[in-house]
Amino acid sequence: MRLVTAIILLVLAVSCAKNEAGNGLQHPNLILTAQGVSLMRSSLGKVPLFDQSVEEAKQAVQSEMELGIEVPIPKDLAGGYTHERHKANYFAMQKAGVLFQITGEEKYAIYIRDMLLAYAEMWPTIGKHPAERSYARGKLFWQCLNDANWLVYTSQAYDCIYDWLDEETRIKLNKELFRPYAEYVSVENPQFFNRIHNHSTWGNAAVGMIGLVMNDEELVDWALYGLDLEVPGDFVKDNDGGAIQLEGQKEAGFLAQIDHSFSPDGYYTEGPYYQRYAMYPFLIFAQALANKKPELGILNYRNGLLTKAVYALINQTNAQGEFFPINDAQKGMSLASRELVNAVSMAYHYGGQDAGLLSIIKSQGRVPLNDSGLDAAKGVADQEVVKFPYKSIELRDGADGTEGAIGILRSKSLTLVMKYAKHGMGHGHFDRLGFLLYDEKGEVIQDYGSARWVNIEHKDGGGYLKENHSWAKETIAHNTLVVNKDSHFDGKVDEAEKSSGVPYFFSATPSVHVVSAKEPKAYKDVELQRTMAVVDIAELEHPLVIDLFSAQAPVGTRFDLPLYYKGEFMASNQQFSANNNLAPMGEESGYQHLWAESQAKLKNDLLQITWFNNQRFYTATSVIEDGDEAILTRIGANDPNFNLRRDPGLIHRRKSGNTLFASVYEIHGSYDYATERPLNLFSSISHLTVLHQSADYAAIELTLESGATYQFTFSLNDDSKASNHSISTSKGKIEWSGVYQFIKTEK
Known part of the structure; x- marks a missing residue:
């Protein structure tokens, strides 16, 4: 793996050298681009769903700005004050960064800068989070997973103000906050970073995205291909009983996550609840790589698997758009989640503008403030919105x-x-x-x-x-x-x-x-x-x-x-x-x-x-x-x-x-x-009978109150559509071709 990595990195190094004057230094270039920002500015007032999303972001950020800069010393678990405050900070900074680019209003950049400087002052003074419940304790939060969340969102904000900042401030933030932060969630916690798991997907994306912002190729390498480090032997299980290292696992990093977490159909082995959660870092980092390292062709990787994964998620919802609660899942999580707002618009933008997605985007009521969100909002405004074509489907598991x-x-x-x-x-x-x-x-x-x-x-x-x-x-x-x-x-x-x-x-x-x-x-x-x-x-x-x-x-x-x-x-x-x-x-x-x-x-x-x-x-x-x-x-x-x-x-x-x-x-x-x-209010079924049961066949007969009778017969071990079958039952011999037969036998 390391030889392949070295070859790829050599290619990347040459490519970066060629692009250093433009793509490597001009910001924003992570999720937003100069061309995209120009298009968003010119579209203001013309695309209702995009305009609505901009206004909602303005209101959310204004509320946070009125509170002032708050970066409390971490002490709480999820739901507690310090946890929720740091979480609100990264959401607000990400939105403020986009608003700075779209509106040009400097107040948003000042807000982000001041917040980041406050974090830069605090970071060297804090140790691991006082709560000792996680196999990978964070610093701002009780687990590295949430620290990685912070960095994924904050790197987007940093990219939006990077060229606006003076050089001294950039150097300070790079050296005193972001590089140490990235090292903490990676080399200082390999049991978190080098897994095949939704936790590590966030970690890989976080380190990779801040690496792209700072043009730090070492961080990007860690993110894409994992650390060349052994996970300490005392880290065997996580808090949920899952193995830190999968049996036979030889790879780590973002590409390995795509290789091993998804099936060719886009099914995610942890189930739809955690697939929803992981899709944000998968897609947002992929979008960043598509912008800064298009030579990787990340959105086409494994035949466009990340886009397939969005469709797989959509297919795992009920009529209310709620995900099937398979495995660990909180009921009620749905297509309305922020992760799916980003995912569905990205699938529309990068996946051929499938009109079937527009009904979902419209029902979500908002779009991400980026190129894909603008494209999706235009689709809702300009095209006939058709219902997504849900159908019977089998989603395979395993890489x-x-x-x-x-x-x-x-x-x-x-x-x-x-x-x-x-x-x-x-x-x-x-x-x-x-x-x-x-x-x-x-x-x-x-x-x-x-x-x-x-x-x-x-x-x-x-x-x-x-x-x-x-x-x-x-x-x-x-x-x-x-x-x-x-x-x-x-x-x-x-x-x-x-x-x-x-x-x-x-x-x-x-x-x-x-x-x-x-x-x-x-x-x-x-x-x-x-x-x-x-x-x-x-x-x-x-x-x-x-x-x-x-x-x-x-x-x-x-x-x-x-x-x-x-x-x-x-x-x-x-x-x-x-x-x-x-x-x-x-x-x-x-x-x-x-x-x-x-x-x-x-x-x-x-x-x-x-x-x-x-x-x-x-x-x-x-x-x-x-x-x-x-x-x-x-x-x-x-x-x-x-x-x-x-x-x-x-x-x-x-x-x-x-x-x-x-x-x-x-x-x-x-x-x-x-x-x-x-x-x-009464059932229409008057009788149900097992006509045959054995290791090879099952057959039933059901009778309705109307007198109509139906038979369902099934071959349990021969799945050939060409096979002929015959079984003896109390109703006589039943014969059929193929795996099953469902017929009406009496009126």
Whole structure:
């Protein structure tokens, strides 16, 4: 790697020598350019969304300027005064820098200069942050990650006033603030800087961007290719249990981040919440490199992977634009975030001006104050805004796309997500083959997300709560199968990281969307496979979800299949017995946080429950076997500080060997509060039967109240579209070609 680096650096050195008179010294040249600034100035008053964004920035900066310069001695965690003050400072400086360039008003430059000089005075006087919670303690903030955030934003401000500053001030800031700062988050903390992780992406971008501003090639080299340093042996894990160094990792730096963090489809292995967070340094540093080092062709790297990553993120949202809360994720994070405001405009500007992005940009209501933001705002003003074309898609995981995936099925207003990707490093959850379900109103069957209140000081300083490990990451907290009350991989991150889910089949036609995946290693001697289909049946109000969860396991295995429905329990066809004296359902693996509110010994052939949410009814119908039980649960046991939401759930419990859990999920009816009138509040499913279950096939039959009958048959091990299949059932022989068949058998 170092030989390749040396060759590249030689090329860069020659290029820099050629450009020193222009590109190397003229500022701004990081995110803004002289040409871009000229165009922005001439466009003022002509592009409404851009004008609105400029005015919002002016108001925000004016409010900060009226407060004066405040650089308090660091002492607080996230959400605390000093943390939030330094955070507000870097946001204000970045905006002020852009406003100085656009308006020419010197007050913005003076504000940045005075702020930076205050930091330059303070920096040599402070040591590591007093909070000792991070594997890489920062100085301004409790962790180096936030220090890197500060430098990413502040380097943009510095670039905007660099030529305005006198030489003495530039030298002072370079030597006394920025170079020592860059060294602190890199060579003084290699366990932070040399990882493949969203933390290190911020670190790489921070050091690289300030290096570009100061024309410090050594810093840029560190940023692009990592440090030629060994991570100290006492740094093995981060605070989330993730490995500092990945198995077999030989590279570090920004290019290695792109190589190893993303799949060819743009999926980010830590999940969409952290992909959103990492996209800002990925894209803003890429934009800086495109401006200052165009010879790198960074925006075309890996076939334009960074632009693909923006599309991958957009595809991982529900109808409200909120990201699927896979792995550690705070619910509600959405396309409205500042990172995506920058990302979507960049994807539009550098990705061929895709008109499908304009509806998202318009809904965001603001654009970044740079070339891409102006271009995006012009697109909104000048073009017909069309809706982004969401569709069913499988996003592969792993650097080469061979380490699992997530499957997203979309049909009309319904969206289903199934996860069979890699674990997700320290932010991963033990949720192989778990799923989430949405309609256009929001969550139908939910994932808990993370146990964290970001930046809320009341809740342990805004960091991850202990319940994130004891509950949110555990398998029982997800809509997937739990074997013998133990989490997947025994709850061990190192074991989970060794393998991924196995994609088996993915298909999307206008009326039938299917995803199937396997998990052979989560439990010893147990093989799991889940097949989910979204089918459009004309006589139903909404598409219907079919769920076939197959397990090959030793006789006597205990299975728990949770369903975390969103809303209020309405009714069931089973007789539940309420518990007057509540007790936790177990002592570990997340069960210690579940109350068993009620239970039922299941009778007859079906388990049905109906719940209500967002003025709509939902019903889950499941086939039962002799001895099955159902438990109505409530999150919140062993939670003295009330850190967990008190959400309801249903656990379908079975003791068996090889088995098949067969269910369908139906959206139906409505209730109008103003008229107090319910419509279609009962399920349309009158019967559901397993026609065949084996290691090779699964087949079900569902009957509607109208008498219409449908069959879904699926080949579990032969995914050839050309294969012919035949199975014997109680309804006779069923034959079909291809992996699956969904047919109507009776009117």
